[in-house]
Structures are given as C-alpha cells and as structure tokens.
Amino acid sequence: MSFQATRQLKHRWNWIKTVQLSGRWSLLILCVVTLCHCASLRNPQNILNDLGPRETRPLFWHVEGHEGTDLYIIGSIPLAPRKGWEYPAQVEAAFKQAQALVVEVDPNELSQPLLAQMIQVYGQLPPGQYLRNLLEPQTWSLLASELKESRLRVSAVNRMRPWLLSELLVLEQIRKSGYLAQGGAESYFIARAGQRSIVPLESIQMQMASLANLPLHTQQLALLDTLRRSQKVPSEMQELVNAWRAGDEKGLEQLTFQTLDHDEAFVPFFETMVFQRNNRMQAQLEVLLNAKQHSGESVFVSIDVAHLIGKRGICQGLRKKGYQVTQIHGDEWPSFLAAAAPVKESPLGIHP
Numbered sequence: 001m002s003f004q005a006t007r008q009l010k011h012r013w014n015w016i017k018t019v020q021l022s023g024r025w026s027l028l029i030l031c032v033v034t035l036c037h038c039a040s041l042r043n044p045q046n047i048l049n050d051l052g053p054r055e056t057r058p059l060f061w062h063v064e065g066h067e068g069t070d071l072y073i074i075g076s077i078p079l080a081p082r083k084g085w086e087y088p089a090q091v092e093a094a095f096k097q098a099q100a101l102v103v104e105v106d107p108n109e110l111s112q113p114l115l116a117q118m119i120q121v122y123g124q125l126p127p128g129q130y131l132r133n134l135l136e137p138q139t140w141s142l143l144a145s146e147l148k149e150s151r152l153r154v155s156a157v158n159r160m161r162p163w164l165l166s167e168l169l170v171l172e173q174i175r176k177s178g179y180l181a182q183g184g185a186e187s188y189f190i191a192r193a194g195q196r197s198i199v200p201l202e203s204i205q206m207q208m209a210s211l212a213n214l215p216l217h218t219q220q221l222a223l224l225d226t227l228r229r230s231q232k233v234p235s236e237m238q239e240l241v242n243a244w245r246a247g248d249e250k251g252l253e254q255l256t257f258q259t260l261d262h263d264e265a266f267v268p269f270f271e272t273m274v275f276q277r278n279n280r281m282q283a284q285l286e287v288l289l290n291a292k293q294h295s296g297e298s299v300f301v302s303i304d305v306a307h308l309i310g311k312r313g314i315c316q317g318l319r320k321k322g323y324q325v326t327q328i329h330g331d332e333w334p335s336f337l338a339a340a341a342p343v344k345e346s347p348l349g350i351h352p
Helices: 005-013 012-020 026-035 090-095 111-122 137-147 162-176 187-192 204-212 216-228 232-243 250-260 266-288 314-318
Strands: 060-064 070-076 100-103 196-199 299-303 324-327
Touching: 060 090, 060 196, 060 314, 070 090, 070 187, 090 299, 100 187, 100 216, 111 162, 111 204, 137 216, 162 204, 162 216, 162 232, 162 266, 204 266, 216 266, 232 250, 250 266, 266 299, 266 314, 314 324
Parallel strands: 070 299, 100 196, 100 299
Antiparallel strands: 060 070, 060 324
16 A cells, blocks of 8 residues: 555544554453443442542452563553543552563554554455445444444445444544543553563554454444444443442453353454453463563563453463462552562563
C-alpha cells in the first residue's frame, strides 16, 4: 500500500486516532470481552466505601519461580479516570523491586503509518464486500440507529470487518462515560519503567490477526451483542470498574464469563480471544519462572484481568503446573515482599 493510501486511510478514519496515538490495541480487547458479554452484578460497595475515588485494590499475585525469577502479577483493566488510578503500597513496592516489566503489548512497537496499514489489512473488508450486505437486516438497523449519535460515518463503517466496528463502538462508549481508554495499569507502569526491560507477550499484529481470523459469523454475533447492549454499557462499565477496584474476583468472573456459560454461540470468540491467548502467555511466563540465569530476581507483570481469572485463567494454569501462586490481599505484607527494599534499576534483558 502506498504512503498516499495510508494518509487517505488515516484521514478517512480520523475517529480512530485515539487508538493510533496510544498504539494500544490490546486495551480494547478486555472491554469487548467483558462489556459486550457481561451480566448485571451487585456492586461490592462495602469495600469501595473504604477507598478514595482513585484508590484501588486490584487482584494481585506472587508466583514463586522454580529455578528462575519470581513474578508479581497484577490484573489490569484498560480504563482509567483522567488523573489515573492509585495502587496499593504492596503493588508499588513489588514494582520498585522488579528488574523487568512484562506486558501484553509494547505500545511503541509500531509507528503510526505502520499501524494504519495493519488496520487496513486486518480491519477492512476485501474489495467489493460491504458490511451492509453481510449483516442481517436487524443488525444493520440497530447499527444505523447507533451511528446517529456516533462519530463513525456510514461510508467508513460499511467497509469494516465486524470485529473492528465492535471495538470502535466500545471505545466510543468508554469516551462517553468519562474514562480514558489508556492510563490503565499497563500504561501506568510502562511510563515508570525507567531502565527496566519491557517484555511484550504479544504483538499488535498478532492480536489483530486473531480478531480478523474469527469466523465471520462469530464477528457478526459479537457486533450484534455490542449493539443490543449499547444502552447498558455505561452501567456495565461501572460494574466492571467497581469489581476491579475492589478486587472482587468472583464478581469479575461472573461479569466476564456468564454469557459464555449461557450461550454456546460465543465459544469460538472466547476460545480465540481469551483461552488460547491464556495458554500462549502462560507458556512465556513459565520460561521466566524456570530461567536459571534470573534466579533470585523478580519481574512485574501486568495482564488484563480476564486472562488471569477463572478455571482456565493463567493463575489457575500455573497452579496446575505446580507453581506456588499466592494472592496478596488488602493490606497484607507477605514475607517475600520487602517493603523497604531498595530500588534496583539495572536493566535486565529477558526474551521469553
């Protein structure tokens, strides 16, 4: 694709620039999984009442290495208020002691022109195909109604694959709710990484390819679900934020997986976008846990919470492999976490 075509694409899809500037495609996947497939829950208000408006008690684990590095894993969400979240002292101490930071995607992996090209390759329908001809009349009618209050133009939407449109609709709902689709845990710790190595578990291209390779029927089903839940998204988004801030693991599991438990049509989506990715990311974390050259060191890991929880989550998968996985609750200060340990800023090259 020519550079001129890239510029035309970026101009035509100007509404996507928030995602391009952040370079963080992974930040939307959790929202698509959770906000578009979640059920109503009672807020864990008893815990939230004890927190300030930006304070959090996110799910946080320590994994003891067999022969290699120890891991401190925080479950993140890709949403934040404009001033960001405040994290518990245990989380901050673990980060300060860590020699490296592991994240899902390196936000600096691609330049904006390359990202625009990937959007066209993986997000645009083949020549001669139009979304209106692929969708059921009911779905297109719901979409047309949604677009009346959207920044998205029908001419651009009509050339998109359903997966891309689903993510952009969720992105708009995040914006309307007053949250930022960046500034979550990954962004926060990447900005403070200093000389630490930043180790991505996935690439932007890998994530886009996974979405684009979903069966068309599955993409259409996810889009229809997104449209049907459009009016509920603000309240469901707040439920997600509340459950995450309170460290409500059971609540997060219900929000994330209840649709899957009740509708088998979503199995391909969850298999591709959650469970298969869980397995790949877990395998890379096991490399670190067994790397003798990093024995006695620690690595801080930030992963979307949907990948860490549940029977097929990464934490349970590591337990099944024999690793000691300890959840750090509330104000606990486990013996293996030295609060007053000095900051070790020496770089550590890790390549799972």
